[in-house]
Amino acid sequence: MKVICTGTSGSGKLDYLKRVVDEAERLGVKIHLYNIGDLMFKKAEELECPTSPEKILDLAPSSLRALRAAVFEEILKETEKVEHCIISTHGCFRWKNYLMPAFDVHYLNELQPDLYVTVIxxxxxxxxxxxxxxAWKGRLTLKDILIWRDEEIFVTKMMASFQRKPHYVVAIEQPATTIYNLMFKxxxxxxxxxxxITLMIDDTQKMKEVREFRDKLRExxxxxxxxxVEDTELTYGTVGSGDAEEEYYLSKLSKDFSLTDTEKAKVEDQTVVRDYMLIDQxxxxxxYYPTDKTSPGVLCEIIYxxxxxxxxxxxxKERVSPFLKFHxxxxxxxxxxxxxxLKETGRITHK
Incomplete structure (x- = not known):
């Protein structure tokens, strides 16, 4: 099983993938993790032309391609010796206000991965x-990051589509077992x-109820x-309280934090599209609806x-609009x- 895993810089991708590898080992499966960035720095050292995170994307495109090709040639040999591996890379880079490719179609065809994942x-x-x-401090606005995340998903999805392979978007707040299950189950x-979400984000008890239902489903x-992915709270001003029990209140925002209208619109649009993407996959x-208030978001997701x-x-759990039930x-x-x-219909087994 070979997996290509993409994600923008700052996505937390590598740390998440290390958790995936550890979880797989706990379950008795060995997964080899190859991080293209680290391997490119190592290869540059071996070739006596060392570079740094601050300068590598300033290299001539031909030099970057050659360095990446040298790394992939070695990975092709390595993957012949291992049963399962994850290759951590980028789909693209947003650097100095332009978009740079971060993969070589030739080597993707040579690798023939079984699965593509974008970590967000x-x-x-x-x-x-x-x-x-x-390398990145002060370079990207929130809008730039939103655009880059969208581009990373899009490019990876196109790579997967080209090879007729499945592609999934996985947030790092998902359990490490998510990628394990996508690989082996x-x-x-x-x-x-x-x-x-919007109707209940301030209701600790109801959010706890949702979490318990979610965890039961995950069995x-x-x-x-x-x-x-908790971008939504940025658009309606929810600020984390610091209460350890309220695990959904993760973003501790300063009092003077605010989004521009353009950033807010981009967050809202991406939230809708991303949730539809999660439905697609x-x-x-x-x-799960523990309130009698009508949520346009849930209604749209039901219809979609x-x-x-x-x-x-x-x-x-409460009396709700017939429009919520119709679809x-x-x-x-x-x-x-x-x-x-679910048990009666054989969807799940009795525990």
Whole structure:
């Protein structure tokens, strides 16, 4: 099993992939991790033309291509000796206000990966990591980071499409088992969990209830959680309280923090498109709705899932608008009834 994993600088990709490797080892599977960036610096040293993170993207395009090719030639030989590997790389770079390619189609064809994954994180977390990097500090605005993240997903998706391979977007707040399951349990049902985020983000008890439902789902399915990337809170001013119990309040914003109108619009648009993308890469949509208020976001996700050939199963604990129910495959009054139905229909096994 060969996996190409992309992600922008500052995405936390490498640390997340190391957790994936550790989790796989705990489960008895050895995965070899190759980080193209580190290998390129090492190869430059061997060739007695060392470079640095601050200067490598200033090299002549021909020099970068040659360095990358030398690394991929070695990886091609290495991957013949190992059963499972993840190759961590970039799809593109946004450097000095222009877009640079970060892959060679020839070597992707030679590698013939089985799976493509793009690792992402919230724009604020990425911004903070880049601010701590001498190579990237002060180079990118929040809007630049949003655009680069979008480009990284798009380029990787095109690479996967060209080779007719699956592509998934995975947030680093997803469990490390997510990529493990995508690699070794491809037939595991993938679920997009929909719930009214904006209506409940300040309700600690209801968010705890959602987390418990999500974790129960994860006992049987691979679950994509839209709040694994928490950009949305930037657009309506939610500020983390510091309470350890409120794990969704991760962005600790300063009092004078604000987005420009352009940045806010970009965040909102990308949030909608990304959630639809998560639905696309899922097999079914499961709605958990512990409130009687109507959420336009959940309504749109229900309609999108239903009209894109996905089953939509919904748990409505309160009386809700018939518009929320109209496009659902099946509706349940509580979580217990929902899980009983899954057992009765053979979707999950009894535990």
């Amino acid at each position: 994180d919230s724009v604020l977390n990425v911004s903070r990591r880049l601010h701590e990097s001498p 491809p037939d595991m049902t993938k679920v997009y969990l929909s719930f009214p 049987y399915f691979e679950v994509f959680d839209p709040l694994a 899922s097999d079914i949509v499961v709605v 899932g239903s009209t894109n050939n996905k089953e939509v199963h919904a748990v409505f 659902c495959t099946k509706v349940f009054a509580d979580a217990e009834t929902f899980f009983d139905y």
